[in-house]
Each structure stands twice: as C-alpha cells, then as structure tokens.
Amino acid sequence: MAMTDFERSLDIAATRSELTERLKKVLIEKLMLQVEPNEISEDSTLFGLGLGLDSVDALEIVVAVEQEFGVTITDEDMQAFRSLNTIIDFIIDHQQEAAR
Amino acid sequence: MNSSYHAAREGVGLFDFSRRGIFSVSGEGAVEFLDRLVTGNMKRIRAGGMASTLFLREDGSILAIVWVLRDENEFIILSHEDRKADLLGWLDGHAEGTGIKVEDRGPAMAYMALIGPRAQDLARFIAGDDIVGLPYLGFEHNEVCDSLVCRNGYTGEFEYGFLFAADRKDSFERMVMDKGKGHALIKCDVDVLDILMLEMKSINEKYDLREDSSPIEAGFHWAIDFRKKRFIGKERVDREKEGVARKLILLAFEDGTVVPTGAKAFIGSEEVGKVVNRNFSPTVGKDIGLAYIDEKVAWVGIEYEVETEDGGRRKAKAVSAPLFLTRTVKDFS
Numbered sequence: 079m080a081m082t083d084f085e086r087s088l089d090i091a092a093t094r095s096e097l098t099e100r101l102k103k104v105l106i107e108k109l110m111l112q113v114e115p116n117e118i119s120e121d122s123t124l125f126g127l128g129l130g131l132d133s134v135d136a137l138e139i140v141v142a143v144e145q146e147f148g149v150t151i152t153d154e155d156m157q158a159f160r161s162l163n164t165i166i167d168f169i170i171d172h173q174q175e176a177a178r
Numbered sequence: 179m180n181s182s183y184h185a186a187r188e189g190v191g192l193f194d195f196s197r198r199g200i201f202s203v204s205g206e207g208a209v210e211f212l213d214r215l216v217t218g219n220m221k222r223i224r225a226g227g228m229a230s231t232l233f234l235r236e237d238g239s240i241l242a243i244v245w246v247l248r249d250e251n252e253f254i255i256l257s258h259e260d261r262k263a264d265l266l267g268w269l270d271g272h273a274e275g276t277g278i279k280v281e282d283r284g285p286a287m288a289y290m291a292l293i294g295p296r297a298q299d300l301a302r303f304i305a306g307d308d309i310v311g312l313p314y315l316g317f318e319h320n321e322v323c324d325s326l327v328c329r330n331g332y333t334g335e336f337e338y339g340f341l342f343a344a345d346r347k348d349s350f351e352r353m354v355m356d357k358g359k360g361h362a363l364i365k366c367d368v369d370v371l372d373i374l375m376l377e378m379k380s381i382n383e384k385y386d387l388r389e390d391s392s393p394i395e396a397g398f399h400w401a402i403d404f405r406k407k408r409f410i411g412k413e414r415v416d417r418e419k420e421g422v423a424r425k426l427i428l429l430a431f432e433d434g435t436v437v438p439t440g441a442k443a444f445i446g447s448e449e450v451g452k453v454v455n456r457n458f459s460p461t462v463g464k465d466i467g468l469a470y471i472d473e474k475v476a477w478v479g480i481e482y483e484v485e486t487e488d489g490g491r492r493k494a495k496a497v498s499a500p501l502f503l504t505r506t507v508k509d510f511s
Contacts, residue, residue, distance in 0.1 A: 082446055083445050083446040083481075084445045084446050084448055084475070087445050087475045087480045087481070088474065088475065090477060090479045090480050091474060091475055091476075091477040091480065094477040094478060094479060095477065112405075113404065114404070114419075116419050116420065117399055117402075117404045117419065118399055118400075119394075119397035119398070119399040119400070120397075120478070120498075121379050121397050121428070121498065121499040121500075122397070122399060122400045123378075123400075123500060125507075126314055127230055127332075127400060127401075128400045129400065130400075157503050157508075160498075160500050160503060161498060161499060161500065163478050163498035163499065164498045164500075166478070166498070167478065167498050170479075
C-alpha cells in the first residue's frame with residue numbers, strides 16, 4: 079500500500095532526527111561543548127550568536143563530520159557550515175549523490 | 179524598501195532605532211538581580227561585553243528579547259519598541275524594595291546603527307580606526323564620535339550601533355550621511371529588518387512570538403544558560419527541553435497566491451500548524467515564512483500545504499536556517 083503524505087513526512091522526520099542526534103553528539107564530543115544534545119537547536123548558527131564557535135572549531139567540525147558521516151568536504155563546501163541544519167543538508171545531499 | 183534591503187545586504191545602510199527601549203539597571207546586587215530575571219548568565223559577561231538574552235514571564239513565555247550591555251557600573255538593556263512598556267513595568271516591579279535602580283534612558287538617548295557588509299569601513303571613518311578591533315558582542319565609549327558604540331545584530335551582516343544624547347540626533351545623522359557619501363550610504367526604512375531577520379531566522383517580536391511562545395519552541399536554546407539554578411520561567415524551559423509540542427520552522431514557498439498571517443498548514447488532510455510571518459526574500463527570490471508546526475513533522479525537508487487568501491492552498495517546504503551565507507561572512511571571515 080502506498081504511503082500517505084503524512085507517513086512520508088514522518089519518514090523524513092525520522093531520518094533527519096537520527097542524523098541530527100548523531101551530529102549533535104559528535105560536535106559535543108569533539109568540541110568539548112558543555113551542553114547536552116537537547117540544549118542545542120537545529121537552526122542554531124555555528125558562529126557568532128548560536129554556538130559561538132570560532133575558525134579553529136570550524137576545522138574540528140570538518141574533520142568530525144568527514145569521519146562520522148563518510149563525506150569529503152572541500153573549501154567551497156564550507157558555505158554549508160552555517161548551522162546544524164545546513165550541515166545535515168550537506169550530508170544528505172552527499173549521501174544521495176554517492177548512492178546514485 | 180528595496181533600496182534599503184540592498185544597502186543592508188550589499189553595502190551599508192543607516193537605521194534609526196531610537197524608538198527602541200533603552201534602560202539601565204544599577205545598584206548593589208545588580209548582577210544577581212538581572213541574572214534572576216533573564217535566561218542568560220549575567221555573571222559571565224565582562225565589562226565592555228554584551229549578550230542577547232530573554233526575559234520570560236512566570237509561565238515561561240517570552241516577555242522580551244534583549245541585548246544586555248555590561249558597563250563598569252551598570253547594565254544597559256536594549257529592547258524592541260513593542261516590548262519596552264511591558265519590560266519597564268517588569269523591571270520596575272521586580273526592583274521594588276530591592277535598592278536596585280531602573281531607569282528609562284530611551285527619552286534622553288538616540289540609537290542609530292550602520293548595517294551591511296561595508297558597515298565596518300564606514301564605522302571606521304566615523305569612530306576611528308580602532309573600532310576595527312571592537313569584537314562582535316563588544317561595546318566601547320568612543321570619544322571620536324562621542325557615543326557608546328556597540329557591535330551586535332540579528333541580520334548576519336556587520337552592525338555598529340551608536341547610542342548618544344537625543345539632542346544630537348539631527349547633527350549626528352547629518353555627520354554620518356555626509357561621511358557616508360563615499361560609501362553610497364542610504365538612510366534605511368527600519369521595516370526592512372523584518373526581511374533581513376526572517377532570512378536568518380532571527381526571531382522578530384513583531385510577528386514570530388505568540389502570547390504563549392516559549393524559548394524552546396522558538397529555538398532560543400543558545401540564549402539560555404541551562405546550568406543556571408534559577409531564573410523566572412525556568413520550570414517550562416526544563417520541561418520543554420525534554421520535548422515540545424510544536425516548533426518554529428522556516429518555510430520556503432512555491433509560487434502562488436498570498437498566504438495570510440495565521441494561515442493553517444496541512445499535510446494531506448491533517449492540520450499541522452500555523453504561519454506567523456511571511457515575506458519576500460530578494461536574495462533567494464522566493465516568499466519565505468515562519469510557522470509553528472507540530473513537533474513530529476517540524477523537520478527540514480517536509481512539505482506542507484498552506485491556506486491562501488483566496489481559499490486555495492500553496493506548497494511550502496521546511497528549510498534550514500540561516501537561508502544563505504551573508505556577504506559580511508563571505509568577505510570577512
């Protein structure tokens with residue numbers, strides 16, 4: 079039986095939620111952030127207001143995301159590193175490309 | 179409006195924020211007093227530093243989103259103009275009998291700001307070369323332009339705020355416009371901030387907060403010190419941290435007819451939320467908006483159908499914020 083629109087949405091939510099939890103845990107561990115995963119919102123910006131990270135942290139994030147999610151990140155890709163959600167977009171795009 | 183937008187996103191614009199609330203809080207115990215009232219940690223702000231934080235009501239709903247500046251002997255609080263009366267009443271009420279002095283400085287002060295990727299160049303011309311060393315979330319008493327200069331903002335671009343005596347407003351504006359000639363400076367319509375903030379998903383008190391909106395629903399986790407033992411509204415923050423019923427989500431709309439504020443959002447036949455803010459983003463060339471959506475389907479990538487003014491429906495998709503990398507970030511980081 080075909081999925082309903084609502085079921086398809088729940089499917090997207092489940093995938094997104096799982097990736098987000100993984101990313102939060104990796105960032106907390108690698109950057110030694112003194113917060114719990116549920117104390118970070120998905121749209122929090124990485125730099126400035128938000129998580130308040132700096133350029134050294136940015137390099138740590140790149141390494142952590144490459145290792146955890148098996149993606150390669152170039153200098154141009156750094157534009158994607160604006161918030162947790164934009165990193166997740168990047169990971170999903172690259173995983174879909176690799177699957178093709 | 180269009181020229182104001184392009185000035186702030188591509189050059190530099192001058193904004194008059196003098197209608198905003200400007201308050202000071204001083205006296206023995208002012209740090210502890212304020213710390214009990216806001217979600218952020220006031221003890222961690224150094225003199226010359228500032229933070230964006232929230233005042234919550236007893237039920238944990240958001241009373242005001244503010245900037246708090248810590249000076250040597252006082253705190254200065256900057257609030258949205260719509261919230262200043264409520265906030266002053268709140269501060270006065272809590273200060274009563276404590277010896278803490280709360281002053282409404284707004285009537286005696288002017289507040290103007292330069293916003294845009296070229297704002298730093300012009301601020302340097304106005305406040306001197308040393309202003310380049312002023313960090314984000316810092317402020318200083320600047321002798322060159324006889325103002326308190328702060329660096330903050332919710333637009334993703336450089337923002338330099340100038341606070342000074344209200345009777346100098348006209349002469350200050352003339353001076354800035356004159357010095358700004360070589361920088362193509364224009365005086366901007368403050369309403370353009372509604373678009374600039376929406377593109378960054380910076381919460382706008384004019385539209386985005388319902389009477390009972392909480393910081394967790396609105397994604398204000400970063401403005402909260404979860405380790406603080408107490409602050410007004412903390413019970414709801416602690417409870418909702420474990421899960422909320424709805425979340426504020428950024429939407430990008432497909433082409434179609436106007437979506438009114440308060441429009442219901444659906445997935446299939448199921449009603450899942452309500453739109454609170456919609457505007458056109460010139461940078462992405464689309465209508466964008468914010469909606470409170472049921473948490474189980476409030477995730478990026480999910481598509482909704484939203485009611486339109488003519489009784490039809492228009493497709494919208496949840497998208498990541500901020501919508502794009504601003505020129506300030508691209509060019510200067």
